[in-house]
Amino acid sequence: MGILQRSKKVREDWIQIDALSCGTGWDEGDLRAPQILIEDAYGDSHPGSVHLNELAEEVKIGVYQKGGRPANFHGTDICDGWAMLHDGMNYILPAREVYCDLFEAHGRVIPWDGVVAVSTCDKIIPAHLMAMLRLDIPGLHIPGGSNRIGPWMSHSVFTGQDATLMRRGEDVSGPIRNYKLTGCPGTGGACQFMGTASTMQCMSEALGMALPGSALAPVSLQDIRRLARQAGRTVIHLVEKGVKPSHIMTRAAFENAIKVHAAISGSTNALIHLPAIAFEGGIVVDGGLFDRANKDIPLLMDIQPSGKYLTELVWYAGGIPRVQWELRDMLDVRVLTVTGKTLEENLEDLWKDGFFERGAGYLANYQITPDEVIRPVSSAKGTGSIAVLTGNLAPEGSVVKFSAVSEDMLVHEGPAQVFDREEQALAACLENKIKPESVVIIRYEGPRGSGMPEMLATTEALASMPELSRVALVTDGRFSGATRGPCIGHVSPEAQAGGPIALVENDDLIRIDIPGRCLKLVGCGGERMSPQEVERVLSKRQAGWHPPKQGHPKGLLSRYTKYAASAMKGAFMDE
16 A cells, blocks of 8 residues: 555564454454554443444444554543532533543554544543644544534523522423423434534534534434544545644644634633644644634624524534635645645535535425524624633733624623632522622632533523623633523633632622723722722732632542642643
8 A cells, every 4th residue: 555554663673563463353364454543532421422332333344445454442531510510520621631531542652554533522632632643643523412402492502591480499390391392312422512522513513623514513404424434534544645634733724713703603611622632733722812812803603602503503514514614715725734735625516516516406395495593794793703802800811702692782881799619609590699790709710720620501601590690700710501691701810829809809800891901800898999909909819818718629639739730721621
C-alpha cells in the first residue's frame, strides 16, 4: 500500500506485541496491515453512548475495506442528567480530563498508525479531540448523532415548571410519566436541542475533524451508519497522506468554529471546551475571540432552547454545512479537513452529492423549509448568541447566552442575594425566599471550588416562576446548554481563587449590562457608590478574606480542584 507504518518498527523490535495481537484474534495478514485504534464511548451510561458499539462496527468495516486492521477500545462517559441534585455533578467536568487521559493511554501504550474516535456528548467529544491533538497521529472523529424528537417538539430536559411543582410536592404525576416515556424516544443519540452535546458535535465538524454533514445526524437513519463506515475508509486515506490532527485543528480552524458557534446559538460550555482543545495544540483561544465573533456573525439557527426547532430538523435543513455555506464569505474556506480537502471543496461536493436536496425532502414531510430552520444571512435576526462580560466582578471575564435572555433583562441592576453553594440557592427558590429584582450570586462552584458543576436545577426553577422573571443569576459555576434566562456564569477569577465574587455581600448592588459587555459591583449594602468607593470596600474585604476549606473526597475531585485552570482558559488540569 506504500504506507510507512508507524507501528511496524516498534513491533519488529518487540515481537510480544504481535503475539498479544494474535491472542485477540488477529492473523499474520492483519499484522502487516495499517493498525487503527477505534476509541469509542460505548456503554449503558446514557442514550448518547448506548448505540456507539454499532457505529464502531461500521468504522471497522470501513477500515477493513481499505486494507487496515482495526481494534476497538471502549471508555464510556457519564451524563450530567445522572448527576443532578447531588454531589455527583462535581465530577462531571473533571471527568473530561479522565476520558482524555484514558484515550491518550490507549493511544500511546500500543503503537497505532491511525485513530477514529466515536462519541456523542458533552465532555467526551472535547476529551477525544484533546487526546487526538496530544497523540497527533492521523485520525478523525465520528459524532454519535441526535435522538428522536419527543411529542409536541419536546426533548430530554423536563420542563422547569413541572419539575419545580414536583419538588414542591404538587401532583404532576401524569406529565412526569409521559416525560419518562418520551423524553428520549429514540435508540440513541444526543439531547435534541442545542445543548452542549449537540454543540460539541457541531464544533467537531466545524473544526474539520468530523466528516461533512455528520454532526447531529439522526440515529434512526442509515445515514449515520454510512458516515461511520466512511470514517473507517477515511482514516486509511489520512494515514496514507500523513495528515495529522495538528494539520487540521489550526488557529484558522478554531476561528471558523467560533464563528459557527455564534451562528448556531451554541452552548456556553463551548467557551470551556474549545480553549481546552486548543491548549493541547499550543493555540490560545480566549473570550475575546468569542465576543468578537458574536458581535459580527449573524444568528442563523432557530433552535431550542432559544428558538423553535430541534436537532433532527436542523440536520434535515443542511446542518453545519448549510451554516458554513451561508457564512462562507466570513470563514476561511481554505482550511484543511479530514476529507483531505478544503472546507470550500467539501461544500461544493455536498451540493453535487444531493445532500441538501435529500434533507429538504425530509423536512417537507413536516411542511417546513430549510430556510425556516437555518435562516439565510439576509434574513438573520441579529448577530450572535453569546457575550463575554467583564468588570470589577469578573476581571478575567464571564459568559452569558443572551439569545436566551428576554429583552427587558439585557440590562439589569439589583441587590445581591449571596449563596456559597447551589443547593442553598435552589432551596431558597423552592421556599419563596428569592426577592424580585435581585441578583442571585452562587459562588465557590468554579473549577477549583467544587469542580464547576452546572446549575440546571436552579436556572429551571427561576425560569419557571413568573414572579422571578426579573431575577438574574451570577455564578463562577457553569450552565447546561438548556439554560434560559439572565444567567451569567464562568465568573473569573473564581471565588476559591480569591476573585471579587468571593467578596460580594447581601444587598450589594450588581449591574449587568449585556449590550455594554459589563458585569460590576456598583454599590455596597444597598447604597450606590462611586467606582473608587467600591474599590476601597472590596480592598478592605479582601484583606479579611480566607479561602474556605473544601473537604473534597480523596481522588479525582481533590486533584482537579487543586490544579484546574480558570474557566475562561478552559478549566483543564494545569499541572
